[in-house]
Amino acid sequence: QLIDDIRKCNIPIADGKTLTQAMHSNGINMRYLSEIAERSLASENVITPNGTTLLPPMPQSIYELCEIEMIARSIKWIIRRSRRKNVAVRQTPASFIASLLNNTFQNSVETWNEICEHVKDHYNNFQIKIWGSSATMTNRAFPLALLRRICQISGIVINAREYKFDQEQKPAESEKKQDVIVQSDTIFKVTDIADVVPVVKSSIPEWPITEARDCLETAKVHLAQKEFVKAYERANEALNLVTQVTGSAHLTVATCCSFIGTILHHL
Structure with a gap:
């Protein structure tokens, strides 16, 4: 029913937050994001036997939002795990977060393997197609949308500036630090992390x-x-x-x- 409502524009979905609200209001647990994603992708171009397209088609943004939501939640889990295990991360989270964001948006194989593994474990063996080092649909990746959702769901406040997401990873120049790979040519600097705030559900x-x-x-x-x-x-x-x-x-x-x-x- 949710898929049909989205296709008919009965439920407006603008970002990961509204997608989450729509799923919760319909009694759907977030672990079924993979099901929503797969059905959305299958409904984008449904062709009838006579060669016509069934209308209305599913907006492409829905599948993209599903992947972004799963990735953002996985990154939140990585941050929480590192904060629990590493005192240095708890005391100075900015350097860790900047490194993690760099690894995410510069396609660090190690980081994306961890993200993909978490997505598989928590979302019914879902395979990420748009993002990561082994992505097959990279033309549908919107880095700003992913960055925005990561910050929203993890309580990260970053400085507003133009971030150049087209920088490639240089493994030869990387070094191991705090369980993440720190790049010499980075998108995010430590000074870009303005604050980390708690994310709580409102009682209002x-x-x-x-x-x-x-x-x-x-x-x-x-x-x-x-x-x-x-x-x-x-x-x-x-x-x-x-x-x-x-x-x-x-x-x-x-x-x-x-x-x-x-x-x-x-x-």
């Missing part, structure tokens, strides 16, 4: 008014049944309710506006 309810959430859920049902006018009315009601409570600058307002845009797209 996602919807400040449950009536608005119920209205939006009803609108989704109407949209699935192609009752666009009713869907628009209920979504607009949800928008009015949350705006009265929170004002216009709130995530739920953006959610309602996004869904109204989806409805108007179908009209």
Whole structure:
């Protein structure tokens, strides 16, 4: 059902965070990311027997987001493990994080073997296709999107500047330090790591008014049944309710506006 909703644009997926929220709201554990990824890839270009393409096709970004999410979670696990085992990493995490990011984006074989192994173990033997030293779909790699999600999920704050991701790894110039390979020609410097902050789940309810959430859920049902006018009315009601409570600058307002845009797209 989630795959169908994404294909029909009933659920807007913009990044790894919204993908995670969509899976959780549908009662799907994150270990099934691999299933979402494989079905998304298979649904990108579905051809019927008469040679026509089934519409709507799955956006290519969904598969890419699934891989990014699995990789970012694996890197978070590597950071947590290193912090537990290595006192130096706990005391001065910036050098370790900079080295790990360099190894990730400069395709260190050792680092990517570890990432791929973690992905296989935790996501049903999933094979990464876009990223890493043995990738087969590198033309679909967007380094900034991966970097953003790694920072989000691991609590890393980096300085804003233009990072040159096209630098290649030079194994001959590498040296072993803190269980990672440190490059002489690096994308990230230690000074680029501005801070590392804890990532916690908020205790604030996602919807400040449950009536608005119920209205939006009803609108989704109407949209699935192609009752666009009713869907628009209920979504607009949800928008009015949350705006009265929170004002216009709130995530739920953006959610309602996004869904109204989806409805108007179908009209």
